[in-house]
Amino acid sequence: MPTVNIAGKDIEVDEEGYLTNLADWNEEVAAYLAKEEKVEMTDSHWEVVNFLREYYNEYQIAPAIRVLTKAIAKKLGPDKGNNKYLYELFPYGPAKQACKIAGLPKPTGCI
Amino acid sequence: MSDVTGGIDMDDETEGVVKKFMFLNRKAPYGTIYALEALEVVLISAAFDQDVSLAFVDDGVYQIVKGQHTKGIDQKNFSPTYRALEGYDIEKLYVEKESLEARGLTEEDLLVDVQVVDSAAMANLMAEQDVVISF
Amino acid sequence: MLHIVNKSPLERNAVDSCLRLATKGSAVLLIEDAVYAATKGTAASAKVQAAMANLKIYALAPDMEARGVAGRVMEGVNLVDYSGFVDLVAEHKNCQSWL
Amino acid sequence: MKFGILVNEGPYNHQATDSAYQFAKAAIEKGHQVPRVFFYHDGVYNSTRLTEPPQDDRHIVNRWSKLAEEHKVDLVVCVAAGLRRGIKDEVLAPGFRISGLGQLVEAGIQYDRLVTFGD
Numbered sequence: 111m112p113t114v115n116i117a118g119k120d121i122e123v124d125e126e127g128y129l130t131n132l133a134d135w136n137e138e139v140a141a142y143l144a145k146e147e148k149v150e151m152t153d154s155h156w157e158v159v160n161f162l163r164e165y166y167n168e169y170q171i172a173p174a175i176r177v178l179t180k181a182i183a184k185k186l187g188p189d190k191g192n193n194k195y196l197y198e199l200f201p202y203g204p205a206k207q208a209c210k211i212a213g214l215p216k217p218t219g220c221i
Numbered sequence: 222m223s224d225v226t227g228g229i230d231m232d233d234e235t236e237g238v239v240k241k242f243m244f245l246n247r248k249a250p251y252g253t254i255y256a257l258e259a260l261e262v263v264l265i266s267a268a269f270d271q272d273v274s275l276a277f278v279d280d281g282v283y284q285i286v287k288g289q290h291t292k293g294i295d296q297k298n299f300s301p302t303y304r305a306l307e308g309y310d311i312e313k314l315y316v317e318k319e320s321l322e323a324r325g326l327t328e329e330d331l332l333v334d335v336q337v338v339d340s341a342a343m344a345n346l347m348a349e350q351d352v353v354i355s356f
Numbered sequence: 357m358l359h360i361v362n363k364s365p366l367e368r369n370a371v372d373s374c375l376r377l378a379t380k381g382s383a384v385l386l387i388e389d390a391v392y393a394a395t396k397g398t399a400a401s402a403k404v405q406a407a408m409a410n411l412k413i414y415a416l417a418p419d420m421e422a423r424g425v426a427g428r429v430m431e432g433v434n435l436v437d438y439s440g441f442v443d444l445v446a447e448h449k450n451c452q453s454w455l
Numbered sequence: 456m457k458f459g460i461l462v463n464e465g466p467y468n469h470q471a472t473d474s475a476y477q478f479a480k481a482a483i484e485k486g487h488q489v490p491r492v493f494f495y496h497d498g499v500y501n502s503t504r505l506t507e508p509p510q511d512d513r514h515i516v517n518r519w520s521k522l523a524e525e526h527k528v529d530l531v532v533c534v535a536a537g538l539r540r541g542i543k544d545e546v547l548a549p550g551f552r553i554s555g556l557g558q559l560v561e562a563g564i565q566y567d568r569l570v571t572f573g574d
Contacts, residue, residue, distance in 0.1 A: 169305035170297065174268060177308050235564050242563060245452065247373070255455075255463075258496055261535060265556040269564060279373055319376070344377045348357045352563040353452040354461065355571060360570070362471070388470045418477075438481035445478075445568050446456050446487070453571040455463070 116142045128216045135163075135213030143211045147202070155199050155211075157186060162212040172214045175205050240351035241272045246281030248356060250300070251291065256284045257299050259356035264302075267309035274313035274350075275306070276343065277335070278320050285316075287332045303333045317343045358448035362388035362455070365400035370454040375407045385436070385444055386415040394420065395428040408432045416441060458482050459562030460492045463573025465500035466515035467508070472501055475572040476518055483526050490566065491529040492519070493559040494551075496573065499537045502530065504548035516548045523550030531558045 113120040117138045122130035127146050129135060140159060144151045151159075161182060165173050173181060175193070183191020200207040205217055244263050250256040266273050277285060284300070291298040306314070314335040321327065321337065328337055338346070347353060359378050365371035371393045374384060384407075386394050393404050394415035404413065417435040420426040429435065436444065445451050460479055464471035479489045494501050506516040523530050530551040532542060537553055544553060563569045 168301060170299055170301045171264070171305060173305070174264065174309065176268070177305075181308060235561055238564050240564055242560075247455070254496065258536060262495075262556050262559060266560045268557065269560050271560070271564065278377070279369060317377075340376050344379045347377060347452060348379045348382070348450075350450055352569050353450060354559075354563070354569065355453050355455050356463075356573075362474070362572075362574075387474060438477045439485060441478055442458075442482045442485055442487065445458065445570055451568060451570060453573065455571065455573045 114142065124216070126216065128210055129213050132213055132215065140211050140213065143213075147200075147207050147211065149200060149207060149211065151211075154190075155208075157190075158182070158196065158199060158204065158208050159212045161185065162208055162214060166212070166214050172205070172209050172217065175203075178204065235269065239270065239272055241274070241349065242266055243274050243276055243347060243350040243353045245276045245278060245347070245353055245355040246284055247279040249280040249283040250289070251294065251296055255356040256281070257297075259354075260299060260302055262354065262356075263306070263311065264309060267306075267311055273311050274315060274346070275311065276346065277314070277316045278343065279317075280324075282316055282320050282324060282326060282331075285314075285331045285333055285335070286326065287330055300332060306333070315343060315346060357382045358444050358451040359384045360451060360453045361386055361390040361393070362453070364389040365393040365404070366398065371400065371404070374454045375403065375411070378411055380410045381412075383412045383414060383444060383448060385441065386413070386433075387419055387441070388416075391415050391419045391423060391425065394430055394433045395425045396430045397428065401430060405430060405432070414440070414444060456568065457488045457490055457566040459559075459566040459569040460489060461559060461562075461569060461571040461573070462492060462494050462498040462501060463496040463571065465497035466506065468497070469574045471572040471574060472498065472515055473513075475570075476515070476522070478570065478572070479522060479528065483522075489526065489528050491531060491558070491562045493562060494530070494532045495536050495556075495559065497540070498573070499532050499540055499542045502532045502537075502542060502548060502551040503546045505546055506548070520548050520550040533559070 113122050121134045124130055179191050179193060196204040244259060246259055248255045285303050289298050289300040314333060316335045316337050318337050318339045359374045359382060361370050361374050363370035393400055414434045414436050417437055460475050462472050462475045466472050482489055501519060508514055519530055522528050532551055532553045534553050534555055
């Protein structure tokens with residue numbers, strides 16, 4: 111397993127850069143993962159990432175994209191709860207990029 | 222790839238067809254993987270806009286009892302995921318009354334809102350499905 | 357509806373649950389280890405016999421033969437081969453496997 | 456008529472996969488179609504070409520491959536269940552492919568019947 115050094119700590123990631131141990135996640139790790147994805151983290155990005163973490167903590171799954179948009183619309187308003195907004199923040203897909211930055215498990219391809 | 226379905230390709234044959242799908246859960250969690258992998262299918266089925274219902278019969282009712290703590294067996298506690306189903310628009314959860322009673326449980330012991338139905342009602346629900354997938 | 361059961365009634369509750377949740381007029385096909393439910397003289401025979409008042413009971417002959425119980429089939433049970441299994445699935449609007 | 460088949464158990468341990476195969480074969484012989492068999496849970500182990508049973512036993516994996524070749528049966532292995540159990544593209548026998556659970560739901564929607572075999 112490759113490791114990356116973030117803020118003086120060796121952290122294990124898989125070939126695609128996903129965290130091997132989800133417990134390793136912290137905001138510095140998130141910032142590093144975002145940089146690898148070429149995503150410049152703004153408050154709006156953090157809002158989505160934090161939302162995903164809360165969702166995961168509550169339900170133990172990463173939400174399907176349409177469930178995510180619906181839940182975000184409910185919590186943060188309809189102007190943020192739509193595909194266009196989320197894709198602007200995470201151009202390669204909120205399911206993939208935002209989940210990775212949020213330290214959620216890698217989507218297995220069927221969600 | 223479609224954004225709406227979260228990466229699931231839908232071809233033309235599937236579009237517009239709405240069938241009644243029932244996922245019948247009869248096995249307890251953790252002892253085997255069936256409960257967890259059944260839940261994974263249920264979550265995927267939500268993307269297809271079908272008429273989905275879940276039934277909990279026999280030891281399947283143990284999947285949704287409150288107070289599951291899995292740290293000691295080092296397995297993921299997936300019981301909170303049943304509470305996410307509502308957000309996936311899966312709202313028809315049926316529990317067989319006789320199965321609950323046989324296990325000394327009541328509706329208050331369950332971690333999600335369900336409809337408790339007797340055997341006869343459950344039998345009718347099952348009979349009216351197009352597809353029943355049992356785990 | 358066609359109910360397919362594959363567990364011995366002497367080991368698991370699949371046959372019991374199936375009989376409890378099958379509506380009147382449904383068909384029950386016993387395959388694999390469930391063919392023991394189609395035999396006479398077992399501790400489960402009486403309830404299967406009683407269920408025949410409301411249900412049509414079938415058993416898969418190749419599974420009975422493999423297990424040496426073909427000669428013990430209960431009266432009223434209809435024996436089918438795999439081709440008959442396919443017909444049963446085709447004839448009924450839906451099917452359900454009691455795993 | 457079109458039959459979808461779901462196989463939930465691995466080969467040899469449980470009769471489920473044998474019953475599923477006999478059912479598929481009988482259905483095709485009777486002029487029905489079996490457009491897809493979906494392998495889930497330990498059923499994903501039906502797909503590995505590393506399988507080598509003794510010569511006097513049935514070769515469950517090759518039997519599926521042959522059925523796929525002769526009758527255009529789509530043998531789909533669930534990606535999530537496969538990844539859990541070390542089943543990846545590089546070990547697949549001919550005729551099998553890895554895809555998502557959507558293929559199972561789709562089979563339920565598109566075909567006339569979906570028959571489950573498992574434990």
